[in-house]
Amino acid sequence: MSTDDCSGLAMEGVFEDDACGETDQTFIESCDASIEGKDMPIPDLVEFNNDPGSLFFNDGERRIDFVLVYEDEDTKDFEKRHQFQRRKRRRQYFEASLMNMGLELEATKSVLNEKVVFVKGHTPWEVLCTYAEVMHIKMPIQLNDLKSKTSAFNCFTKLFSPSEDLIHPETEYFTAPFEKERISQFYIKDREQFFTPSMRSRIASYILTRADYETRDNVRKFGISKLLDSGVYKAAYPLHDCRFNVKSEDQKCPNERYLLYREWAHPRSFYKLQPLDLIRKYYGEKVGIYFAWLAFYTKMLAFAAVVGLGCFIFGYQTKEASTWSKEVCDPQIGGSIIMCPQCDRECTYWRLNSTCESSKKLCIFDNFGTLVFAVFMAVWVTLFLEFWKRYQAELEYEWDTAAFLEQEEQPRPEYEAKCIHKRVNPVTQDIELVPYSNCGKCVRVSCGIGTVLFWVLLIIASVVGVIVYRLAVFFAFSAHLSNLKELEPFREYVTPQMATSVTASIISFVIIMILNTVYEKVAIWITDFELPRTKTDYENSLTLKMFLFQFVNYYSSCFYIAFFKGKIVGYPGDPVYWLGKYRNEECDPGGCLIELTTQLTIIMGGKAVWNNIQEVLVPWIKNLIGRCTTKAHEKVTPRWEQDYQLQPLGKLGLFYEYLEMVIQFGFVTLFVASFPLAPLLALVNNLFEIRVDAWKITTQFRRVVPEKAQDIGAWQPILQGVAILAVVTNAMIIAFTSDMIPRLVYYWAFSVYPYGDYGNHTMEGYINNTLSIFNISDFSNDSKPLRHPVWFDSERDTTCRYRDFRYPPGHPRQYEYSIYYWHVIAAKLAFIIVVEHIVYLAKFILSYIIPDVPAVVKQQMKRESYLTQKRLHESQLNLKKHVGHMADKIIKDTEGTFRIMTD
Numbered sequence: 001m002s003t004d005d006c007s008g009l010a011m012e013g014v015f016e017d018d019a020c021g022e023t024d025q026t027f028i029e030s031c032d033a034s035i036e037g038k039d040m041p042i043p044d045l046v047e048f049n050n051d052p053g054s055l056f057f058n059d060g061e062r063r064i065d066f067v068l069v070y071e072d073e074d075t076k077d078f079e080k081r082h083q084f085q086r087r088k089r090r091r092q093y094f095e096a097s098l099m100n101m102g103l104e105l106e107a108t109k110s111v112l113n114e115k116v117v118f119v120k121g122h123t124p125w126e127v128l129c130t131y132a133e134v135m136h137i138k139m140p141i142q143l144n145d146l147k148s149k150t151s152a153f154n155c156f157t158k159l160f161s162p163s164e165d166l167i168h169p170e171t172e173y174f175t176a177p178f179e180k181e182r183i184s185q186f187y188i189k190d191r192e193q194f195f196t197p198s199m200r201s202r203i204a205s206y207i208l209t210r211a212d213y214e215t216r217d218n219v220r221k222f223g224i225s226k227l228l229d230s231g232v233y234k235a236a237y238p239l240h241d242c243r244f245n246v247k248s249e250d251q252k253c254p255n256e257r258y259l260l261y262r263e264w265a266h267p268r269s270f271y272k273l274q275p276l277d278l279i280r281k282y283y284g285e286k287v288g289i290y291f292a293w294l295a296f297y298t299k300m301l302a303f304a305a306v307v308g309l310g311c312f313i314f315g316y317q318t319k320e321a322s323t324w325s326k327e328v329c330d331p332q333i334g335g336s337i338i339m340c341p342q343c344d345r346e347c348t349y350w351r352l353n354s355t356c357e358s359s360k361k362l363c364i365f366d367n368f369g370t371l372v373f374a375v376f377m378a379v380w381v382t383l384f385l386e387f388w389k390r391y392q393a394e395l396e397y398e399w400d401t402a403a404f405l406e407q408e409e410q411p412r413p414e415y416e417a418k419c420i421h422k423r424v425n426p427v428t429q430d431i432e433l434v435p436y437s438n439c440g441k442c443v444r445v446s447c448g449i450g451t452v453l454f455w456v457l458l459i460i461a462s463v464v465g466v467i468v469y470r471l472a473v474f475f476a477f478s479a480h481l482s483n484l485k486e487l488e489p490f491r492e493y494v495t496p497q498m499a500t501s502v503t504a505s506i507i508s509f510v511i512i513m514i515l516n517t518v519y520e521k522v523a524i525w526i527t528d529f530e531l532p533r534t535k536t537d538y539e540n541s542l543t544l545k546m547f548l549f550q551f552v553n554y555y556s557s558c559f560y561i562a563f564f565k566g567k568i569v570g571y572p573g574d575p576v577y578w579l580g581k582y583r584n585e586e587c588d589p590g591g592c593l594i595e596l597t598t599q600l601t602i603i604m605g606g607k608a609v610w611n612n613i614q615e616v617l618v619p620w621i622k623n624l625i626g627r628c629t630t631k632a633h634e635k636v637t638p639r640w641e642q643d644y645q646l647q648p649l650g651k652l653g654l655f656y657e658y659l660e661m662v663i664q665f666g667f668v669t670l671f672v673a674s675f676p677l678a679p680l681l682a683l684v685n686n687l688f689e690i691r692v693d694a695w696k697i698t699t700q701f702r703r704v705v706p707e708k709a710q711d712i713g714a715w716q717p718i719l720q721g722v723a724i725l726a727v728v729t730n731a732m733i734i735a736f737t738s739d740m741i742p743r744l745v746y747y748w749a750f751s752v753y754p755y756g757d758y759g760n761h762t763m764e765g766y767i768n769n770t771l772s773i774f775n776i777s778d779f780s781n782d783s784k785p786l787r788h789p790v791w792f793d794s795e796r797d798t799t800c801r802y803r804d805f806r807y808p809p810g811h812p813r814q815y816e817y818s819i820y821y822w823h824v825i826a827a828k829l830a831f832i833i834v835v836e837h838i839v840y841l842a843k844f845i846l847s848y849i850i851p852d853v854p855a856v857v858k859q860q861m862k863r864e865s866y867l868t869q870k871r872l873h874e875s876q877l878n879l880k881k882h883v884g885h886m887a888d889k890i891i892k893d894t895e896g897t898f899r900i901m902t903d
Contacts, residue, residue, distance in 0.1 A: 040096045043105035043119055052636050053248045055239060057106045062122040063197070066204040067640045068095075068224075069235040071115050087232045094213035094227060095119065101207055102127035111637050116234070118640050123204050128195050131203045132178040138400040139194070140173030140187040142867060146860055162263035162275045170277040175400050176868040197254075198284055198706035201238035205705045208236065225414065237702040240643050244699045256282045257698060265694040274690070277398075283697070284706025285399050289392075290654045291690070293712050294661060296391055298686040300384045304668070304679035307376055311369040311676040319363035323763035324743065329356035333767065338792070340572045340774055340800035341785045342496075342586050343474060348785045349792055349800055352767070358498070362594045365674060366738045374673040374730040375839060381669050381723040382843040386850040392711055393853040397861055401710040415533050435531050448526045452545055455519055456552050462511050463556045466504055471582035474500045500585075501595045505602040508557045512603070513610060519549050524652075535707075539655065540714040546659055547718055554603065554663055558671055561596045562729070562737045571815055572802055573778045586803065593738050596674045604667050604678065608685045611660055616692055619647045619700040646702045653704060657693060658715050661686075665719060669726035673733040727843075731835045735828040742770060745827050750820060769820075771801040775809040 046058050055064055070091060073084035099105055103121050110116035123131075132139065173187060188194050195203075208224040213232070215221070227233050242248035244261040260278060263269055274295050280288030319325065328334040334353035341347035396402040418435030436444065477496035523545045532538040566587030570576040576584045587595070626645050664685070668678045697704075735741055746766050751758050758764065776798055779785075788794065799809070805821035807813050 040092060041099045042092065043095055043099070043107040045107045045109075048108055048111055048638055050636055052638055052642070053242060053250055053253065054639060055241060055250070055253060057104075057120060057122060062104060062106075062124075063200065064120045064239055064640065065123045065197075065200040066121040066208065066236065066238055067643070068119040068121070068208075068233050069644055070117055070119070070233045072109075072117050087230070090213045090227065090230075091232050094211055094224075094232075097211040097213070097222075098207065101211060102130070103204065103207060108638070108640075110641060111635055112641065116644075118638075118644070120640065121204055121208075123200055123207070125191060127207075128200065128203055129178070129180045129183065131206060132195070132199070133180050135203065135206060136177045137199060137203075138175040139178045141176050141185060142174045142187060144172035144174055144860070146863060157273065160271055160273050162269075162272055167259055167263055167275050167278055170281070172398070174864040174867050176864075196281060197238075197241065198281060201703075202284065202706045202708075204238070223414070235644060235648065235702075237643060237648070238705060239639055240703045242639075243642070257703075260694070261698050265691065265698040267691065267695075270687070270691055274694075276395075280399055283704055284708070285401055286707040286709035287654065287697070287704065288399065289395060289709050289712060290657060291693070292391070292395055293388070294657075294686065294690055294693075296388055297384070297661065297665070298683065298690065300380070300387070301668070301679050301683040301686060304377060304380050305683040308373060308672070308676040308679045311367075311373040312364065314369040315364035315367045315676075318367065319360045322360075322363045322367075324766045325356075325359045325363050327764075327767040328359040329353055337767070337771065338797055338800045339771075340802045341783075344575070344583055344783045345786050346476075347496075348787055349789055349797075351791075352771075352801070358594060365597055365676065366593050366740065368740070370673055370676060370738070371734055371740065373676050374734060375835070377669060377672045377679075378727050378730070378839040379842055379846070381726060382846045383850075385720060385723060386847055386852075389852040390850070390854055393857050396710055397857050401708055402861065411533050412535055412538060414528075415531055418531060444530045448530050448545070451522065451526050452548060455515075455522065455549055459515060459549070459552045459556060462515065463508075463560060466508050466511070466557060467560065467585075468578065468582060469507065470500055470504045471578060471585055473503065474585055498598075501598050502602070505557075505599045506606075508599075509603055509606045512553050515553055516550070519553075520546070523549065536713065539652075542652070542655065543658075543714040543718070546655075547662065550659065550663055551666070554607075555666060555670065558596060558599055558603075561592055561599055562671065562674070562733050565592050565595075566803075567736070571772070571804060571806060572774045572783065572800070573780065573815065575783065593674050593733075596671065596733075596737060600667060600671055600675045600678065604664070604681055607660075607663070608681075612688070612692060615696055619696055622647055623700055643702050647700055649697070649701045649704050658712070661689075662715055662718060662722075666722050669722060670729045671733065672726075673730040674737065723843075727836055727839050728832075731832045731839075734835075735831050741828045741831055742824050745820070745824050746770065749823060755820075770803070770805070772804045772806040772818075773799050773808040774802055774815075775799055778809065 049058050054060075056062060057064065073088040095105060098121065103123060106120045106122070108118050108120065110118065176186075178186065186194075210222055211224070212220055212222045213227055224233065224236050228236060240257045241253055242255050242258050244257050244265075247255050247258045256278060260275070260282060263272060264275055264279070274291055276288055276292050276295075279291055331353060334356065335351055337352040339350050339352055341349060393402075415435055419433035421434050421437050421440075422431055423434050424431060474496055477499045523542060526545060527538060527542045530541060532541050565585060568576050569584045569586050578584055623646060664682050668682050672678050743763065743766060746769060747761050747763055750756050750769060751762050751765065752760065756765070756769075805818045805824065806815050807818050809815070
């Protein structure tokens with residue numbers, strides 16, 4: 001078979017979709033003979049035509065759909081040249097395969113570096129039609145004749161919309177999967193514009209991932225990914241259509257990149273809504289749905305931020321009116337209460353009113369407004385997920401991804417290359433090739449699970465290390481902070497507890513970032529080893545691994561502070577020790593809530609700053625260094641070379657952007673009861689995040705290969721799981737970390753008869769009632785403090801107080817839990833059960849009454865399905881009539897010939 005024959009077959013559309021892309025492989029194999037030896041086709045080498053904005057071959061007619069970059073092997077040093085001959089053979093074989101599959105190639109040497117060569121690829125009309133059918137790309141069949149929905153807020157949102165004079169609204173069509181045989185049924189106004197540039201690049205990328213580059217021992221090796229990894233090619237990317245800040249003068253250039261920068265990525269457009277249709281058109285559905293989700297999440301955060309800010313203001317305004325805080329600060333009450341040392345030997349006695357400022361800060365976050373806000377956030381997260389499903393359904397229909405099913409997604413080239421085992425397909429009962437047996441798959445998955453568990457245990461070990469640091473350094477701070485005269489003006493602010501909390505939080509953040517960097521590479525290696533079938537399967541598998549690790553990594557320290565610190569400490573005469581050496585740390589008299597707030601603030605703030613440095617400064621500095629070293633500004637460079645100077649987005653694309661936002665979502669929902677300002681911080685961060693992501697993807701990175709995406713993938717069930725867990729964590733934070741339940745128990749039960757001395761329910765006496773008494777003489781030699789404060793009188797001061805509910809010394813059950821303790825425990829458990837059931841019931845009702853797909857979208861989908869079936873039916877009827885007329889004509893001609901012969 002000749003090269004021309006193979007190209008003809010490609011244009012005739014002999015490919016059909018199947019489980020492992022066998023028709024593509026069969027076609028390529030049928031052309032292998034033609035690219036062996038001397039007749040191997042090579043791209044034409046042409047000179048740059050000095051048109052820096054051109055998107056076409058030198059003939060000005062054929063559009064560039066993809067660019068490959070390599071370093072000419074013949075320019076290498078003579079000693080090293082033989083090492084690159086295998087790369088050269090692979091590259092030539094690969095380019096010949098591309099040309100035999102229908103692509104047209106043209107090569108041009110670099111203007112800035114003579115060693116670098118750019119290979120430009122163009123996909124002809126026939127090849128586009130062939131692969132559009134193979135890839136099930138949906139194309140327009142008719143203008144949408146249904147009225148678009150209008151909203152009462154349109155007049156308001158129009159003020160924030162991008163300029164319609166620059167970005168025209170997209171025309172809506174009814175669409176159907178493209179079929180070459182029924183091309184007349186599709187709405188083709190202009191053949192050059194029928195397939196958009198992003199569609200052309202997507203089709204070209206599909207061909208690149210399936211073209212052969214080597215055949216050895218009857219084993220085909222194919223795909224651009226392997227060639228990029230092995231250094232045969234330095235880069236592969238579609239072109240930006242123009243410079244981001246200068247409009248192209250070429251009439252054929254749509255200037256979409258320029259429009260996106262001006263109306264979306266430019267800082268002055270921060271207040272404008274995102275042009276999602278143009279983003280999707282230029283970058284593909286996968287990028288479009290990410291920015292749609294991020295914008296929707298940010299809008300919903302605005303409601304949570306307003307309510308959270310209101311709760312914060314309420315707490316700030318009422319902190320001076322808190323009865324128990326007044327008692328702590330009162331010299332006659334808090335000043336007369338001597339507290340027991342919080343560590344062995346090195347710590348000493350201290351007065352309760354020394355924590356006056358921290359108790360006032362605690363009042364800001366630990367109040368009844370926090371309880372209301374926690375319930376509100378449980379409802380908010382349900383509404384967010386349900387309304388996102390509705391919005392996502394609208395996007396699925398508008399962007400033609402509603403029918404993007406698994407069988408339409410092609411296998412990954414890495415998967416296809418390993419298909420050596422045969423099995424019977426349970427659906428079709430046909431023999432198909434798979435890369436591993438059932439036993440092999442089990443081994444791969446087991447290795448992956450084992451590796452992930454090992455790293456999770458490593459994180460837990462690091463958390464234990466931070467806990468040991470807390471215990472050890474608290475003793476040091478307790479011994480030395482009191483002796484530093486420089487800290488005298490800040491004595492009430494810089495306490496041993498606060499110093500320990502801040503330093504431990506910073507260390508925890510540093511450990512988190514280091515483990516993240518290492519584990520990312522491990523997770524990618526594990527997922528590659530598992531060999532998922534499709535790219536969606538690959539990303540879902542990697543997503544689950546990464547999130548499980550990040551969940552433990554980011555949240556473990558917060559879970560420790562919220563639910564374990566200060567819970568099992570014993571009492572001064574019999575403290576609990578870690579590892580038999582370190583005494584378990586206690587909470588402040590006001591509880592651990594303020595420390596949890598500090599931890600959340602440091603991790604959320606530090607993470608946001610670090611991510612912005614990575615996302616903005618790193619690619620900008622790399623591009624700046626590249627421009628300075630190549631002196632690109634001194635020469636006229638073509639469009640493809642300008643893009644080559646930009647940074648690649650990477651194989652995982654938007655994975656890290658999703659991961660960053662989902663981790664933030666966890667901070668906003670899981671621990672919001674301790675930090676009502678978390679939604680506000682997240683909102684401010686996301687307003688910057690949208691524009692930062694838009695700026696970097698438009699100005700600093702090469703254009704990504706457009707990809708289809710029906711939804712946000714595995715992130716959807718992860719968000720739902722976090723939402724369910726958030727109800728439990730917030731209920732437990734209010735019950736076990738804050739002092740709300742003990743205060744309620746005291747107010748309603750222990751402030752009045754028979755347990756209290758007051759005639760009416762009151763919070764007076766709460767502090768004295770909730771601090772147990774310890775006899776100093778009961779200290780063991782290992783726990784007795786080495787020194788006493790100046791104001792301490794050993795003869796007069798015979799007792800000290802500690803935070804717990806135990807019987808006093810001299811009681812028949814001294815130092816055992818009192819009746820108050822059991823009342824509080826019962827109230828806490830009852831609170832958790834009641835709140836959980838009420839919130840879960842509300843979530844279930846909201847999920848049930850809010851439909852996932854809007855009625856308007858259902859109507860449009862039915863209309864489109866009806867039109868598609870009608871068109872196909874009419875096409876089949878016309879075909880039958882045409883065949884019938886041809887048959888009648890043949891019969892008549894045959895009968896006439898027969899009569900002539902008879903006569």
